[in-house]
Amino acid sequence: MATKLKHHTDYEQEFELIVMMHKTGRFTPAGMLTLRELGLETLGSHFQYGMNYLNAKDSVELDPVSLAFGIDGDNKKNLRGNKNVPAPGLLVFGAVRDAAPDAWGRRVIESRLSAPLNGLPESTYLRHVGGERIGALDFRESLDDTTPAKGAVSIHRLQYLIEAADRIDQGLPIPTSLEDIFDAGTSLGGMRPKVTIADDDGVLWLAKFPSQGDRLNVPMIETATMWLAKDAGLDVPEIKLATIGDQSVMMIKRFDRRYVQASDGMQVHRTHMVSSLTMLGCSEDQSRSKNYVEIADMIRGKAPIDKVKSDSAELFGRMVFNIMVSNDDDHLRNHAFLHSMGKESKDGEFREQGWQLSPLYDVMPRPSIGTDRYLHLGVGMQGRLATIGNAMSMHGRFGLTQASSAAIIDRIWTVVREWETYFESYGVDGKQISLISPAFRHMDVLR
Numbered sequence: 001m002a003t004k005l006k007h008h009t010d011y012e013q014e015f016e017l018i019v020m021m022h023k024t025g026r027f028t029p030a031g032m033l034t035l036r037e038l039g040l041e042t043l044g045s046h047f048q049y050g051m052n053y054l055n056a057k058d059s060v061e062l063d064p065v066s067l068a069f070g071i072d073g074d075n076k077k078n079l080r081g082n083k084n085v086p087a088p089g090l091l092v093f094g095a096v097r098d099a100a101p102d103a104w105g106r107r108v109i110e111s112r113l114s115a116p117l118n119g120l121p122e123s124t125y126l127r128h129v130g131g132e133r134i135g136a137l138d139f140r141e142s143l144d145d146t147t148p149a150k151g152a153v154s155i156h157r158l159q160y161l162i163e164a165a166d167r168i169d170q171g172l173p174i175p176t177s178l179e180d181i182f183d184a185g186t187s188l189g190g191m192r193p194k195v196t197i198a199d200d201d202g203v204l205w206l207a208k209f210p211s212q213g214d215r216l217n218v219p220m221i222e223t224a225t226m227w228l229a230k231d232a233g234l235d236v237p238e239i240k241l242a243t244i245g246d247q248s249v250m251m252i253k254r255f256d257r258r259y260v261q262a263s264d265g266m267q268v269h270r271t272h273m274v275s276s277l278t279m280l281g282c283s284e285d286q287s288r289s290k291n292y293v294e295i296a297d298m299i300r301g302k303a304p305i306d307k308v309k310s311d312s313a314e315l316f317g318r319m320v321f322n323i324m325v326s327n328d329d330d331h332l333r334n335h336a337f338l339h340s341m342g343k344e345s346k347d348g349e350f351r352e353q354g355w356q357l358s359p360l361y362d363v364m365p366r367p368s369i370g371t372d373r374y375l376h377l378g379v380g381m382q383g384r385l386a387t388i389g390n391a392m393s394m395h396g397r398f399g400l401t402q403a404s405s406a407a408i409i410d411r412i413w414t415v416v417r418e419w420e421t422y423f424e425s426y427g428v429d430g431k432q433i434s435l436i437s438p439a440f441r442h443m444d445v446l447r
């Protein structure tokens with residue numbers, strides 16, 4: 001049943017939400033988020049950490065920019081008792097924005113609440129996200145509210161979820177029999193139709209569906225491209241391609257969940273996760289003016305010490321792969337970071353905590369006839385120009401030498417230049433191969 005919409009006022013209101021952080025298998029209150037709203041407009045927000053949370057040695061910083069603990073927890077004292085505000089230029093904290101729905105999740109919530117397009121205030125969107133939102137955060141209206149909302153649906157409902165997602169994509173109402181899309185469809189961000197599903201072992205997957213107006217079999221091509229990236233040595237999560245009727249579905253394993261065998265059964269641990277939009281303290285409209293080198297610089301400042309080298313090299317590899325396959329949707333939300341606890345020292349404090357690059361996701365080649373191609377993010381000295389020469393131009397900022405960056409390019413090119421053979425071996429049909437072919441480039445135009 002659709003819930004009735006609250007009446008939205010034309011005077012300023014404050015909404016308080018308890019922010020929960022998942023730590024070693026269960027949710028703990030981390031502090032209080034206050035959102036200021038005027039009707040549909042967000043005016044600002046602040047966040048106050050709870051004392052118990054700040055005092056605990058195994059607590060995780062909520063936001064890496066404006067609520068950061070510092071590498072050895074040395075900033076915790078500055079956060080104590082404060083009404084901390086987001087980074088300059090942001091109305092809500094980056095980490096909160098990442099845990100809120102994006103275009104697709106908003107459409108599902110609007111369908112559930114019978115609301116018009118973008119017709120709800122941020123506090124309402126935030127509260128209606130499914131319980132399996134990315135990372136380790138959750139938002140509650142009261143402390144008595146102990147269980148998170150449902151956020152995943154059984155894999156056996158996939159066929160019905162596709163039907164429901166298709167109806168939402170077309171702006172059609174959802175019948176009662178398909179209402180579990182409201183649980184499964186709001187947990188994750190992004191534009192495309194997707195749901196969170198649980199397999200028979202309770203393991204969570206993100207299932208990405210076809211969308212109205214696709215000219216290609218997007219789930220099939222995205223799956224094949226991710227497998228290609230894996231064969232080229234990039235860090236790719238487990239991915240499966242399912243076929244439901246005549247539709248393809250890409251299933252990617254959630255990398256922000258870990259499964260730990262406890263005495264009373266399997267425990268699910270959540271890892272805090274934020275986008276690089278948040279890591280760089282940016283607003284959405286600043287994304288296009290940012291570049292890979294800035295992400296690499298940030299890795300040097302914020303990654304656990306033993307990850308700096310490997311994460312920077314992996315980032316360079318991803319940029320090169322995106323150039324070779326013309327993935328120009330490589331915006332800052334499509335690069336994420338997972339929080340790592342670092343090492344527990346003798347006094348029980350966790351030192352060298354940090355943010356490490358997440359596995360790869362959302363890589364889709366774009367067929368194009370243009371000779372000069374550009375990525376979304378800046379690549380090198382020639383801005384966003386998608387060439388290998390441009391990628392090489394700033395290799396030092398990725399901690400790479402001329403030789404080591406050339407070796408990464410070589411390793412990736414050896415696989416990508418044979419993409420057609422790989423795609424055939426993955427079972428991609430000839431029609432899809434010819435439709436996607438203009439996305440893949442020849443080395444002579446890449447230089």
Ligand SMILES: Nc1ncnc2c1ncn2[C@@H]1O[C@H](COP(=O)(O)OP(=O)(O)OP(=O)(O)O)[C@@H](O)[C@H]1O
Pocket residue numbers: 104134188189190191192193206237252253254255256329333334336361362
């Ligand atoms: N394997 C995964 N594990 C955990 N979170 C994931 C995973 N894959 C994607 N996500 C999260 O879900 C969000 C949406 O996924 P994705 O980027 O693939 O969707 P999309 O709709 O294609 O996005 P876009 O709007 O950028 O085209 C990502 O921004 C990321 O936060």
Ligand SMILES: [Mg+2]
Pocket residue numbers: 190191333334362
């Ligand atoms: Mg995306």
